[in-house]
Amino acid sequence: MRFIARTFLVGVIALSLCAGTIAAERGPLLISEVPSNQVFTEDEIRTVKSKDISSLKSQPTNALVSDYIYFLTVSEVKPEVATQAERDILQRATSYKPNAYREHSEGPIAVPIFDIASLAKHKLMQMGAYAKKSEFSSLLQANPDRFATLSTSNGVNLHSAKMALHDAEGLSPTITDTLIEKYSSLGGHESLVLLNVLVGTQKSFKAAEALFDSNLKSPLKHQLLRALPKHFTDSQQEMLLERLIKKRAELASQAIIQYSRLPSNRINTDLFYSYLSDGKLGASSAYALSRVINRDGDYSKLIDYLKSNRSSRLAVANGILALKFVDTPESKGYLKELLENDEILFEDMKAEVALWLK
Structure with a gap:
């Protein structure tokens, strides 16, 4: 029996169930449903993108060139200083239906090359956020509790609040604590986004704790875990990581590996x-x-652990796995010694270690 690898299968039935809806809402789904003069190769796309807009406008157009020129027009609108005429351009673009498609790399599905409508909607949202930025900057200082409540109410407010927090210099501990307490009680993805902003702008240890303590599953937690060295001292990282591990939180496995990246003087191997x-x-x-053994070259504690826990299947499995991960002539020598001295009591593990050593 293999005790290292595990295989998981993921169903894809949902894709076929929702295909009709996607096709109705966003145009053709299958590449065969798109006229051939509206489907373009990667080489054709690169060629068009390599040309400046003036040369494109002066040559015969096709669906790809037409969509690219429109995409550039929308892209060039700066939300923070947009005029009414530019707002009108964006508003019209929100209902634009793409004409140029590429084939998806994993199957015969038509994918719009330029998602102009989504870009226009995002720019309009940014315009609304810039318009409210001053209001949120004032509210942050005057009434942080109200700021927190409004900042999570919709996408425009969320972005206005993010900009206000990025512009705020040295928020007082009172304001920061008020925001953290409010976002913790409100919950929701928006609250996690703004807690993450507080980590980035204020280096707030409490905000990091609150984000990790949330019951929501979010990629922001994984991103923050990887970014801890950017925001916190080694000592603060150690405290956050040990807390996640000991709570056996969702991120505990990732936290253990992150803990091994701390400087040697901060690592307590007893935890592992x-x-x-x-x-x-x-x-x-x-x-x-x-990782630690590779760094300090000391195998003695692991070998002692294996010998004293030889009757525990999980302890032996993961102990010899650690030696396999080290992957040095010395670690292989210890594996060979354990095998030859009959220190491994489980036959399937003996067979697997023998395969590793071949």
């Missing part, structure tokens, strides 16, 4: 050993331990 026999965190602990 305490989870090696854990069904959920054992493999991550093995990988983290291998």
